[in-house]
Amino acid sequence: MATDPSRKPDAARGARTARSPWREQAESWLTHHRKVARDSARRLWRTPVASLMTWTVMGVALALPVALLLLLTSLQGVSAGWESSARVTAYLNLDVSLEKARGLADDIRADGRVSALELVDREQALAEFRASSGLEDALDYLQGNPLPHTLLITPEESARSADGVQGLVQFVGGLDGVERVQVDLGWLQRLNAMTDLLARAVWVLAVLLASAVVLVIGNTVRLAIESRRDEILVAKLVGGTDAFVRRPFLYTGAWFGLGGGVVAWVLLQLSLWWLSGPIERLAGLYRSDFSLNGLSVDGALALIIVAMLLGWLGAWVAVKRHLDDIEPGDVAGG
Structure with missing residues (x-):
């Protein structure tokens, strides 16, 4: 049986006709979103002073916690470097012989938390002290060598933390023949406790300032809703859905967030440029490599995205709260 060739084009046209409503709806939806986004941006540019004030408030509120977080990151990086250079010094009893000191060194070196160990015998220590102190004549009057054998212990990478070094100190201090173990970790523990407390305070401040940003945007959008009350009533009278009416204000909130994020980034860059010189000079006086780290490209994008959200x-909170109060039935009833 022969097939009519004219049916294939008709079927293809029918398929295109069946798909065209979905394509038209998608194109119409995208076109409307682009138009609403442009109109919202134009409304902000028509009131540059008010928009700039809102952007500045948002920028300051966003820049403050981010700046504190950057400071904390820099401090934690420096403290991590101090932890990596922590070294445990074990002083042996004066009556411990050199052979026993070597045995203790072998026992400690076998521990998995120890990366390197150096034994400084008492004669070597006295010779170094004599050479560096300039007290050769006074040392000649000593009856004997007052210095003990010393073990200089470098912790393994995984143990270079306050808790890891503390455990190693307890292990070495419990060995027979060890008189005293010294490691200056008290200041490091206090620094870590302070940075942990400051980190939590910064997150609390960030949440509070983020809430303030939401309230500021909500109040600004509420004023925009009141100023466009008649326009909203007309849109609802002709059948506009809540999503249709809500959309321009949501874009307005997003544009406010974008401007606030950009202002926050500019404030952070200016602050970093202003403070970097004095901080580098101060760190140089203390022979430290401390420096403030700015936002990376990913960090700047994250800041802007969070600000837009x-x-x-x-805007969504304001629209949800106030848009339901504007109903055509109220006007008709009046």
């Missing part, structure tokens, strides 16, 4: 959230 906060702006969108503030």
Whole structure:
């Protein structure tokens, strides 16, 4: 049986016709979103002073916790370097012989938390002290060598923390023949406790300031809703859905967030440029490599995205709260 060739084009046209409503709806949806986004941006540019004030408030609120987090990151990096250079010094009893000191060194070196160990015998220590102190004549009057054998212990990489070094100190201090173990970790533990407390305080401050940003955007969008009350009533009278009416204000909140994020990034860069010179000079006086780290490209993008989300959230809260109060039935009833 012969097949009519004209049916294939008709079927293809039918398939295109069946798909075209979905394509038209998608194109219409995208076109409307682009138009609403442009209109929202134009409305902000028509009031540059008010928009700039809102952006500045958002920028300051966002820049403050981010700056503190960057400071904390720099401090934690420096403290990590101090932890990596921590070394445990074990002083043996004066009556411990050199052979026993070598045995103790072998026992400690076999521990998995020890990376390297150096034995400084008492004669070597006295010779170094004599050469460096300039007290050769006074040392000649000593009856004997007052210095003990000393073990200089370098912890393994995994044990170079306050808790790891503390455990190693307890292990070495419990060995027979060890009189005293010295490691200056008290200041490091205090620094870690302070940075941990400051980190939690910064996160609390970030949450509070983020809430303030949401409230600021919400109040700004609420004023925009009131100023466009008649326009909203007309849109609802002709059948506009809540999503249709809500969309311009959500874009307004997102644009406010974008501007606030950019202002926050500019404030951070200016602050870093202003403070980097004095901080480097101060760190140089203390022979430290401390420096403030700025935001990376990913960090700047994350800041702007978070700001836009906060702006969108503030607008959504305002629209949800106040848009339901504007109903055509109220006007008709009046």
